[in-house]
Amino acid sequence: MSDQIQNKEIENELENSPPIDSVESDEIKKKRRWRPTRRGFLIGAGATGAALALGIPLGKPYVHLYMAEMIDSGEGGTFGASTSEPNLWFEVADDSRIQLFIPQVEMGQGVHTSITQSAADELDVDWDVIEVVQAGTDNGPFETITGGSTSVSGTFIPLRTAAATLKHLFLIEAARMLDQPMDALQISGRGVALVSDAATRVDFAELAANESMWEVPEDEIALKDPSEFRYIGKPVKRVDIPAKVTGQAVYGYDARLPGMLYGAIARPPTLDAKMVDAQKLDAESMPGVKAIIIDIEDGFVGVAATSRAKARAAIAAMQIDWDEGRLWQQADVDAMVVPEGDGGTDIQRLGNVEQALEDSNTIFSADYRTPFAVHTPLEPQAALADLSGDKLHVWITTQDAGGTRTTLAEALGLEKENITVSPTYVGGGFGRKLGTPGAIAAARLSREAGVPVHIGWDRPEAMRYGYFRPPTHSKLQAALDPSGRIAAWDHKQGSGNVAYDFLPKFLSAVMGSDLGAWRGARINYEVPDNRTTAWRKTLPARTGWWRALGLLANTFAVESFVDELAHAAAADPLQFRLDHMPDNEWGQRMGAVLQAAADKADWGGPLPAGHARGIACNTDVGTVVAQVAEISLDEQSGKITVHKITCAMECGRTINPDGAAAQVEGSVMWGVGSTLIEQMQIKDGQVDLDNFNTYPLLTMKEAPDVETILLEGDGTPRGVGEPPMGPVAAAIGNALFTLTGTRVRDLPMTPERVLDALA
């Protein structure tokens, strides 16, 4: 959506909004007040009185907060519901620092820092002049999420435009106050000063005091030329890290209010279970128990008590009867995911692949499969709810503050306007915290108990009662032409739901396939006859968002099979890929990262005995990635050791190179864990795990070295938090083939599987 269209929509919305004064109350009086400008900004008074605020309503808002302070002060927050509020804005504080309120949550991806970089550059201020503040739903309409590697790319231009405009306004006002021409002035410290005499100055707070007379200019404010960037593209230190090494960062599991209780809820014994009956028995008289809810219709039994252990003990002491439903087994799921039968949707088609395969003497075929996996952010789901009368405030570890508010409004029968969701630091999201049902349970118990209630899931709850990375099954067929090029390519892809289950019903009804599930499934190589068909399957265990969605599974299938074809053509796997690059921008970008990764990893060069390399690449959210894995194998045990992943990435423009490298490193670890270790199965109607003893994660012992090469692209920033996960499994599997002549086409490549394949 272009900014112009977006702004037009905002103006229309503003016209339909009631004047802000019409909802005036003592509470509202203290709120920020906004008036729209012709160019789509919102300008007005900040929360601290005279302070100026300048903001932008983004088409796709995002979020986070200042939770420790609010909790300490016991402040309930205010309740803004008008669409005439921005999602991202600046405020000038009394000490002339500039607060940047941003909606995106900080979950380790460094978004609070990279957004500050863009703002500081266009404002032309020193780094410490800006203070990042996490915004919550009381500050704006949060209809979107932090996820999909879009936080930085989606805000790059609008944020910079707002910052440049604010700077321009400062200069206009300073020119008036100092009676100087604008071009004799510059930003200096926390204010504006004469270029020729820094002592002749006026601070931001003094400038902002005159905000009511300001007019936002109608002309386009020029953004900085990239050659003038002071922060963008530089390895800036993350703003959230000091609090994270001293234990001061406050996450949802850490949220506290005076007099709070702790909640626990009953959990179904199977995936299909329905609650039939529940009896309190002696639970009510157990020590510390303050409130019990039994709602058979909703399948909800909850207890609020003075400690988590006491709440759980009361749940355990109750008699709860369940109808277990069908006892699903893994074999049922495996059969459902096979990509065949009705319901396949072509997501890519060129030429006539059936004919091309028929005309070929040799058809290559292979099946690649990946299992269910669990997100397991180390901070489990957690929420603190304070419901008083018809007003609710929730502090929560979430990637979706707006969605949480909507869900709460429906579940509790409250007006959205009366609900404030304050997102905290998020102790790992990875897609799992796009769904945050714990908030509802905490709010119900708070209503019943009359005091704030915190619910923090234990590890077995976090493992079992959410949604999972879906299992996948890819069936591939291809043919080579006499010159050894790929002549035909057919990819049938089956997957459990990813996005489907989370979309509005009307949308999912018309959507034949699941764009989340087939992320990465289409090929970008030049193949004259090709087809990719996707089958979407609703499985007995709910499946959904997972870091990079289908990218890892699909890249594993596509890039492993390309490797098979390269070996069949007796070609070097790197050269084979380069030879199939289309002659377009994508082909050039992918070729560049492939070559960069190969060069850095000394592709074709000598290796220690028993080591081998594999290469793979992919494209995702506009970013291109290539990786070389170096592995060895213990032939006795079947254990693969990944020594090193060399990763070249080009994401258009890198805002924070060190932060981008950290995202590559993290993505690689996720990829290696998925390749070697992680899997979940269904057994007797339940998932077959409950803690890290049954679902171990990758540790430093298995972690490879990671070398990252960042290439600069066209200057437009694109996502970095997910794309580098894509090639990992294929690169490792391709290295294993080079080492042993054997392919393992099922993830994870456990020692047992490797030994089976070698036998």
Add this chain to the structure above:
Amino acid sequence: MKLRINGEVHEVEDDPSGMLLWAIRDELGMTGTKFGCGAGICGACTVHVNGKAQRSCVTPLVTVEDAEIRTIEGLAPDEITLHPVQKAFIDHQTPQCGWCMSGQIMHAAAFLEENPTPSDDEIVAAMGNNYCRCGCYVRIKSAVTQAAEEMANAASVPSKVSA
């Protein structure tokens, strides 16, 4: 019962089945020590008990009544000086989401007291039982390596950073 944490005595409920983690977090409100698994596997809850790294989620209260307990809030020697491990974790920009980091840092600090000159393999062996779901292992390793060097230097030249 009384607990001695970061040099101060605190009163907590005398719960015979209670675990140290929840007394620290929920009763005393010191939330820097994190919950990860409740089974002593992931290490997010690591604190020092009499100078040794210990997993507070599986540490019964009754076993630490007379012990000297240290949490992440009490690791830095004073309000303006960070512990060398904390400093190294900033220098290497180690944390991502940060949830495991208190445990990583507390484990590393205790380990380096025991082994001030660790080899690479010893660092991996020592830190290899603390999970980081964000996958910050490359930087945890480099930060612990730096901290070891700084602590060794500080030990040879007395300074307040070594406190």
